[in-house]
Amino acid sequence: MNKILIIKKIQLGESTFPVENQNSKLGFNFYCGNGGIKHKTILSLENSNLLDSSIESGQIDNKDLAQNDIDKLQNLEDKKRPFPYRFQIYNCQECNNNYLIIFDIYEFRGYYSFTIYGVLQIESTISINNYEQN
Template sequence: MSKISIIKKIQLGTHSFPIENHDSEFSFNFYCGNGEIKHEASISLEKSNLVSSLIEIGAISNSDLAQNDVDKLQNLEDTNRAFTYRYQIYNSKECNNDYLIIFDITEYRDYYSGLIYAVLQIEK
């Protein structure tokens, strides 16, 4: 995969979604970069990969993630911290844009939630 060029961060309203279990799929909505078209993305562990794999191949950097408010740079570069962020690329046919969705699925006392950290419009 070549270098991912981020065009802009899409602002999110709700970013936490309850889900049944770790393997569940959840849907969330966001508006495209120009705010005209509402998109519904289906997110799951099965369809995703670790963000760390993008960093390892040089497609994206910790600085890119920090500049787009995914997390603080010091957290992203901390080798003692578990890096569980995952990503899916959402291809929108309606507005002809691609989006990098960064998320994680967390568990707390047998309750699961999907957390969206960022939706980044990327260059095709």
């Protein structure tokens, strides 16, 4: 299995977007790592994978996530803490870059929201056939 190599941070800091329910799709926009091009993608539970499974398989490392400010290393390595993160890989044909979008969907008192933890540009030579593309 190929390792996901992080090239650089594109967007960080938690951003929260309300949605109707956990099966909703979120239209999400961010700007290219090369600058200038606005990328539009659709995030959903249906097209995402658990980040935890990619960490356990060695495809991505907790230290890389911590260095890129997704979360603190102690939180990422805490086995007692629930691990909510999901991800989608977005392959952009316009700029020929791949992006790892880390997010989750939360429910609080019957209201749902997507929380985006980060958008990271990743190595473009990895095999992304195992993941849904937008």
